Amino acid sequence: MKKFAKYMGITAATLLAVAPIAAPVISTNTEVTVKADAYESDPVINQILKGTYSQNSDGTYNVDASMIGYKDGQIITLPIKLTSVSMDPIQNSIQFSVPEIKGYKPDRSTMEIGFMSGKIYRLSGFTKYEKIPTGDTAIGTNISLVFSPSIDAQTYDDNGNVTTTTLPKASAWQIDRQMDINGTTYYRVATNEWVKKTDGIEVTPREGQIDTNKVSSLYTSTGKKVTNRALAAHTGWYTDRMATINGQIMYRVATDEWISISDTQYAAF
Template identity: 45%
Template sequence: MKKFYYGPIVLGLAALAVGTQVGDATTVLATEDKTEVTGKTDETKDTEKETAKSTYGTFEEATKTYAEDFKIFEDEINSMNGSTELSDFLRDQLAEAKTRKIIDGKTLQENVYNLRVLNMDLNECLSVDVTVKDGDSELTAENVPYQMSATAGHGDQFYHDFQPGVKDITMSDGSKLSVSFVEGGGDILKAELTKDGETKDVLADSISTSASSKYQQAVMYFSLSSEKGKMGLYDQSNEAVQNAIKNLPAYLDWMRNDAKTATADEIDAKESEAVAKYVKPTYSLIPSPEVFPNPDGTTYTPETDSGKDNPGTDTPSNPDKPSKPSTNTNSNHHNSSNNNNTNTDKDNTTKPEEKPADEKTVVEHRTVFVTSTTKNVQLYTGDGNLIKNRALGKDSSWVGDKMMTLNGVRYIRVATNEWAKLDDGLEITSINETVKTKNQAQLYTATGEIVKNRALAGNTAWYSDRVATINGQKMYRVSTNEWVAANDIK
């Protein structure tokens, strides 16, 4: 089962823009538009603001879409069976979000951005169905937030480590299951089953997990809702965009309704079908800025600052020193309209030796980038300059929308002018499934090194949340820093 992990995901109206952090992001609420337009009066600027076209339809249409997205999120959070640090946090955030009001384009944007971040956290919950063999019987539980490893939060929660472990899982016989995990691992450390005041230990190998159709419904819904939301940012005359706008609503209706009785595999297949038919043909398109509708027919465009124009930029490594917009004006990379050299005596002018231009290419590249498991990852500007006061946390997940090759080094863009070196992490696809080994299988680290003291037994099932290409091989992650090759999987 694949679990859509954004990128740059626009989560329905909960639209994820550039740099959505699957693990670390900052929600930047919009401020009043103060952009100055040279030579134009305030009256002219007001007229332009009013006539800008909304990328999300009318105010009524946009608020309806937001309400539909929020309802899916709310239902999933309320149906989770069990308690983790992250799920408890999401329940608190859900209660707070329900108090928010939407009265105009600005408050619509604020609510949309907030829901984006909450949905990023939802993707980290990785809920599964749990089965426990208890003697001759089997106890089951659905939609359990099975937090096997620590995860950084999103938005302002960047430095909040949500610890692994789940408790108060209500099993089919009414008993309560609690599970703790090895630090940094994913292996079960201890499991206990409590019923009628009596608690007993549960063997780790008596617990198994499988994909949760309820969780898959929510995740796949937001996958398609995100793609539908992005269509408003593209050229509306494009045939692929028109096809997507016409056909994706039917898939969303299916996710809201029919998916309730479908299996996780069927839900995943439906999402994959929609993406293949209507989303992939738009992958090469460049989105325009988001414009939110006001009730009176005017529009609101969020003010943007470099690195802080969407909930995808990271919290500064030093929160007391927020990063500033790039002021690099290197003429080797950018044409300058301010180069007003008035010396016309060219024969007597000695020109300075010019630095060779950098070899630089930038292409659209939607991906999820996961940082090193052992160290924070440095960030760079689009000119390759180190950003000294910001970094990505170790083992954190980020959405990127562009790949830059600068002098032979590949970078992934994770915020407006912030790039991470591809070699400092992995590009991954998030999944939510169980894989089974053929024979005894060798384990590898995220850097492709062999794990010498561990291996997976043959014909055994293992839960996996990520797929990546490591040293040219497709691999599945089965614990925090242990991967098994696809060639060893049935």
């Protein structure tokens, strides 16, 4: 981890189940599957789904099932959750986008569920996931800024899962990448370690002395006014960074105490 220098009416039908198949033999009364012997470059054509589906009052369908995929040399199970989707009345099928796996690219973008006699009987194809080459181009976008947590900030891995690392409040970190997961923006502080953008502020390192023009209020990095003290008029204070807080440019004068630029004069060291 690199720290910045200097700073700290619906009927449900149960689906029959099971494994990927080489070729299904289907009748209206029976469902027979032949198990695939191995998973090679193009192992199977169809597979049987496991799960349930229901029809809505408007004629659309909800599907809650699982499918088999192939990733990193292993067979995996992936969820299929579809809501208010339409069925092709001629083909008795529903087309859907394949599930996404972060950091992997599927070999197809869509698949098709087939229906017969009130049951789901097949899933067209078999999706293989190839790992996207690692490197700075794989996850997120380039960005350059210094980030300071306003709390003891939890970090997350490339998939948005919590890690064991916490960034200390008011420390400073060089950010080189940004990513978004489910509407949440994260900044990268180290390889496979990210912090939520909302857990802190962007700061600009700037060492110097500020002199107050008047008795000046202090604020925290979240913009909350400090009510039990202020800076006396015409006094000098060391500052090491600046930031925009509550729409105002402010200088830091203590661990989590900031003063508005409008109350000061600044001189660089």
